[in-house]
Amino acid sequence: MEDSVADSDVADTGTAYGFAPGRPNLELAQVGPGTGYGEVLRRYWQPIGLAADAGPVPRQVRVLGEDLILFRTGSGEPGLLYPRCAHRGASLFYGGVEPDGIRCCYHGWLFDPEGRCLEQPCEPGNGLHRDRIRQPWYAVRERYGLIWAYLGDPARKPLLPRYDVLENVGPDEQLISDDTGVGGGGPAFLDFNWLQHWENVLDPFHVPILHGRFSGFQFSPEMALMPEVRFEYTARGVRSTQVRALGDGRTLRRVTEVMFPNLRVVASPRLAPGPTNILGWVVPCDDYSFRIFTVARDADPEFLVRLRAAHDGKPWRALTEAEHQRMPGDYECQKSQGPITLHSDDHLTTTDQGVAMLRRMMARQIKAVAAGGDPPGVAFSPADDMVAIEGGNYFETGASPGGRPPGTPA
Ligand code: FES
Ligand SMILES: [Fe+2]
Incomplete structure (x- = not known):
């Protein structure tokens, strides 16, 4: 049987041979700190959990590429802190929630929802310089049954x-x-x-x-x-x-x-x-x-x-x-x-x-x-x-x- 003309004389076009996949538009897609749209997202409040997610048991939250710890003090105030303790880095995921804040399980430093260090129980005088310490924190609010956080420049924080x-x-x-x-x-x-x-x-x-x-x-x-x-x-x-x-x-x-x-x-x-x-x-x-x-x-x-x-x-x-x-x-x-x-x-x-x-x-x-x-x-x-x-x-x-x-x- 003879080959058809199409098979023998005309090159196929558009085949997958040698096809090179394209690229994502990372400027739009990425969300971490310092990325294009990540910085736009950080100029608005973001929902990060249901109201019930902030409770007496610390919860890990991953949002915009950042790992954070969400909790609610015994007096009802939600807090969102950077996980690595400012002392020597144990995670506050293992911390204990108290009426005024969260206490690191390693040496007991106590942080309020805005990261202020309230106690350093192993230190003389409960930590005479503890007010120099600030655990990195983010502002949180509650509305419509959700916990909202603002992860952007504090000077540009909207309502x-x-x-x-x-x-x-x-x-x-x-x-x-x-x-x-x-x-x-x-x-x-x-x-x-x-x-x-x-x-x-x-x-x-x-x-x-x-x-x-x-x-x-x-x-x-x-x-x-x-x-x-x-x-x-x-x-x-x-x-x-x-x-x-x-x-x-x-x-x-x-x-x-x-x-x-x-x-x-x-x-x-x-x-x-x-x-x-x-x-x-x-x-x-x-x-x-x-x-x-x-x-x-x-x-x-x-x-x-x-x-x-x-x-x-x-x-x-x-x-x-x-x-x-x-x-x-x-x-x-x-x-x-x-x-x-x-x-x-x-x-x-x-x-x-x-x-x-x-x-x-x-x-x-x-x-x-x-x-x-x-x-x-x-x-x-x-x-x-x-x-x-x-x-x-x-x-x-x-x-x-x-x-x-x-x-x-x-
Ligand atoms: S690592 Fe948190 S109190 Fe020491
Ligand atoms: Fe759809």
């Missing part, structure tokens, strides 16, 4: 913000805080770069494909319609407006926001109408892992449990390996992009406009912060500390563009 959708909670409802990740399925501990998750918030086009077709149908039938989408910069980040004609004379206008430095405002995919009742903070532990702190407001204390996505009715952790492959969700997509995705290999297209806008805004803010400026949304006056949330599901009647089945021309 801890309030969010209008979490304020003035009525007698029939409550705030529910959670750190186990809420979304399209996945484990509580997320073992890949945080930005892969955060920028996914501005990717509404994956919803009808991944969640409507691959994941074993998640969320609601309306979400499986391909939306018409508009992306816009806001004063605090980037917003997408997704419009779907529902076929019954109604239009769903769904607004999703990301706010600097790592807040996601994603309304219920079960399409509860009105402004969202859920906010989520994507908090990096380090460059390769993150946690999601969620605060919801609802009458049902199990609201977040019910919101968790299933795959053909099964929870993510109950899936077999074969089912994970057959019904992938957000976790499988984002984790498989790599420990830190290779941003230079991406081919951003029309529908990636939101992702591209976010990356550009992050790069601009890295420069602004490095030049001594303030990043967006930080408030230094009580008159400015309330954040207005627009994200939500808004149902409207009347003619509208938008809403087409997947795969049809826009």
